[in-house]
Amino acid sequence: MTSTRKKQIVTLLKGIETGDEDAVSVVNPEKYIQHNPETHEGGEGLAALFKRLSKTSPRVNIVRVFSDHDYVFAHTEYDFGSQRIGFEVFRFEGEQTVEHWDNIQPRRSPNSAGLSMVDGAVEVSDLAKTESNRTIVKSFVNEILIERQLDKLPHYINGEHYTEHNPNMGAGFASLVSALSDTTPTGSLKIQYNQCHRILAEGNFVLSVCEGFSGGIHSSFYDLFRVSEDQLVEHWDTAEAIVPKSEWKNNNGKF
Missing domain, CATH: 3.10.450.50 (Nuclear Transport Factor 2; Chain: A,)
Incomplete structure (x- = not known):
């Protein structure tokens, strides 16, 4: 099936x-x-x-x-x-x-580490760890992306073994911390995750579906993680502005 x-x-x-x-x-x-x-x-x-x-x-x-x-x-x-x-x-x-x-x-063009938005690992493995990997990513999303407990990042990510595909970021731990800490001229976070709607997983790959704001614009965030030995080792994502409801062609909602 x-x-x-x-x-x-x-x-x-x-x-x-x-x-x-x-x-x-x-x-x-x-x-x-x-x-x-x-x-x-x-x-x-x-x-x-x-x-x-x-x-x-x-x-x-x-x-x-x-x-x-x-x-x-x-x-x-x-x-x-x-x-x-x-x-x-x-x-x-x-x-x-x-x-x-x-x-x-x-x-977007490859990031400063020379990585595109799609290259990297593709093979699914560790099927027996699907649920534990789902739990790891769920905790990461809640504690790091939503609650901004950045002191807990080393629990989830080893900077020496982390590959980042976001076109606006470079390789390693420091770039991730910088992106999550960056603020607008008014002092608000440039990227703010407010709610996680769904966590999907197969083996070593886990996708989170979240809602929040990017540069003050209501947005949806999809983040795909590859997990190895209970840590996040690779990341891809897309962010999309959510059009105003007056422009929707159906009434089902983005999430």
């Missing part, structure tokens, strides 16, 4: 390239709940979106794909005339997906 669902989602996302309406057959249009506020609900809405996007000669690459019970989540790169990096999350009931969330941002 797990491998089949992953293949179905890869087929669905690759359908963006061709505009093939059959690619959305994995979607149950009678139950489908769309959380992208800029997309209409249902299989019909996706088919129309794919057909429109296909006219731009898009390119879709699924870099990583994971499964967590009824969820499949993927790390993706898109070229719709401009390059973007995204995370896609689907919830299944039986053989079809019935709910979708995503978080997409423009692709």
